Amino acid sequence: MKIPKTLKEMPLTPLSLPTIGSMGKTGTWRTFRPIIDYSKCTKCTLCWIYCPDAAITRRDDDSPEIDYEYCKGCGICANECPVKAIAMKREEE
Amino acid sequence: MVTIKDLPKEEYLLKGHAACAGCGPSIALRLLFKALGNKVIMVVPACCTTVIQGPYPLTCFAVPLQNMLFEATGATASGIVAALRIKGLEDITVVGWAGDGGTVDIGIQALSGAAERGTNFIYICYDNEAYGNTGLQRSGATPYGAWTTTTPKGKKERKKDMPFIMAAHRIPYVATACPSYPIDLINKLRKAREIKGTKYIHILTPCPTGWRYDTSKTIEIGRLAVQTGVWALYEIENGRFKLNPPSDRLVDKTKRKPVKEYLSMQERFRHLTDADIEKIQKWVDEDWEFYRTLTTLERCI
Ligand SMILES: Cc1ncc(C[n+]2csc(CCOP(=O)(O)OP(=O)(O)O)c2C)c(N)n1
Ligand code: SF4
Ligand code: SF4
Ligand code: SF4
Numbered sequence: 001m002k003i004p005k006t007l008k009e010m011p012l013t014p015l016s017l018p019t020i021g022s023m024g025k026t027g028t029w030r031t032f033r034p035i036i037d038y039s040k041c042t043k044c045t046l047c048w049i050y051c052p053d054a055a056i057t058r059r060d061d062d063s064p065e066i067d068y069e070y071c072k073g074c075g076i077c078a079n080e081c082p083v084k085a086i087a088m089k090r091e092e093e
Numbered sequence: 094m095v096t097i098k099d100l101p102k103e104e105y106l107l108k109g110h111a112a113c114a115g116c117g118p119s120i121a122l123r124l125l126f127k128a129l130g131n132k133v134i135m136v137v138p139a140c141c142t143t144v145i146q147g148p149y150p151l152t153c154f155a156v157p158l159q160n161m162l163f164e165a166t167g168a169t170a171s172g173i174v175a176a177l178r179i180k181g182l183e184d185i186t187v188v189g190w191a192g193d194g195g196t197v198d199i200g201i202q203a204l205s206g207a208a209e210r211g212t213n214f215i216y217i218c219y220d221n222e223a224y225g226n227t228g229l230q231r232s233g234a235t236p237y238g239a240w241t242t243t244t245p246k247g248k249k250e251r252k253k254d255m256p257f258i259m260a261a262h263r264i265p266y267v268a269t270a271c272p273s274y275p276i277d278l279i280n281k282l283r284k285a286r287e288i289k290g291t292k293y294i295h296i297l298t299p300c301p302t303g304w305r306y307d308t309s310k311t312i313e314i315g316r317l318a319v320q321t322g323v324w325a326l327y328e329i330e331n332g333r334f335k336l337n338p339p340s341d342r343l344v345d346k347t348k349r350k351p352v353k354e355y356l357s358m359q360e361r362f363r364h365l366t367d368a369d370i371e372k373i374q375k376w377v378d379e380d381w382e383f384y385r386t387l388t389t390l391e392r393c394i
Contacts, residue, residue, distance in 0.1 A: 018155040021109030022147025052119035070108035074115035075309030
């Protein structure tokens with residue numbers, strides 16, 4: 001076998017591309033919806049760092065914003081918020 | 094001192110990935126990228142992290158990542174490190190990222206070989222204390238008493254002490270961590286990146302699916318593992334053992350919470366008798382006496 005010298009001569013390899021929603025809209029997995037009470041939030045950013053799904057973004061003023069398209073409703077953010085500013089509400093309600 | 098607000102906003106673990114809700118290893122992955130950015134090449138053997146990526150041809154990882162055979166993380170990383178050296182791309186950090194099964198059982202020889210050769214990379218074992226991907230079979234890192242699908246009455250053997258096995262390779266840096274203490278983990282990753290040679294970091298990553306607890310409790314359980322002393326946060330730098338906060342305050346037994354608080358939060362320990370819990374408490378206390386001795390030594394191994 002000839003050893004390939006350039007990228008062009010390399011055999012094709014399966015390659016996956018970085019994609020938001022590689023597993024689809026994971027927000028549909030959710031049973032409970034985290035709801036932030038911004039009047040209580042101290043912008044400590046703890047919920048942002050602990051979210052396993054990167055579903056919380058940190059706005060310019062450090063307040064959190066939840067992306068419900070992808071939040072799976074695990075409840076970690078609500079459990080960890082030091083001032084209990086996040087409530088988990090059943091989806092139908 | 095780094096604080097959470099100093100951490101970058103960029104995400105290289107993209108949302109909409111395939112991990113279970115409340116997955117501890119996913120939090121550790123996010124912290125990995127907060128610490129190291131995207132100048133990394135990852136090597137991942139068969140494990141939950143293979144599944145987390147999502148189905149081909151899509152992936153949630155926005156960094157180069159080589160999926161590899163279960164047993165070959167150390168060997169693959171060695172090849173990538175050699176290639177980067179020849180190409181003169183030395184500002185890229187190679188990170189082996191494997192589960193506990195892929196580390197303490199199946200990948201141990203390739204990892205041991207890489208460590209013995211002093212391969213310049215960071216190897217991370219994210220420890221969910223079972224073979225998660227294939228449906229929760231016991232591993233060498235499953236603790237005594239824990240239910241898994243292959244230990245229906247609880248595991249009879251104790252957890253393998255992998256960080257000390259790695260320290261016995263005389264590598265420059267070994268550390269333990271837990272995502273419940275994000276800044277500690279980030280500091281350790283950044284420190285490891287600056288050290289030449291093989292660096293080993295063992296992260297206890299609670300897994301709601303395998304440990305059988307409510308998905309909202311992942312961080313709380315990790316915190317209890319540390320506060321009860323079941324999991325100690327430490328570093329072994331050039332052989333010298335050092336406990337890190339908050340574990341450094343726990344050498345005094347009265348400062349540690351009873352292990353029962355940690356065990357009783359998880360269904361996988363539901364069947365334990367009082368005698369079992371006492372036994373586990375005794376082992377934890379013995380470990381801490383051992384740590385106390387180690388902190389006085391120039392070299393712990
Ligand atoms: C040699 C070999 N044996 C078995 C398997 C099947 N297998 C794939 S992933 C996995 C479990 C991985 O467990 P662990 O390394 O603990 O990672 P986790 O899934 O818990 O993240 C197994 C048994 C395999 N891929 N290769
Ligand atoms: S419920 Fe879970 S997934 Fe949703 S925002 Fe909170 S931490 Fe993230
Ligand atoms: S954890 Fe609570 S207080 Fe802190 S940023 Fe999130 S919602 Fe606000
Ligand atoms: S089984 Fe556990 S470690 Fe694996 S994806 Fe699910 S929560 Fe994460």
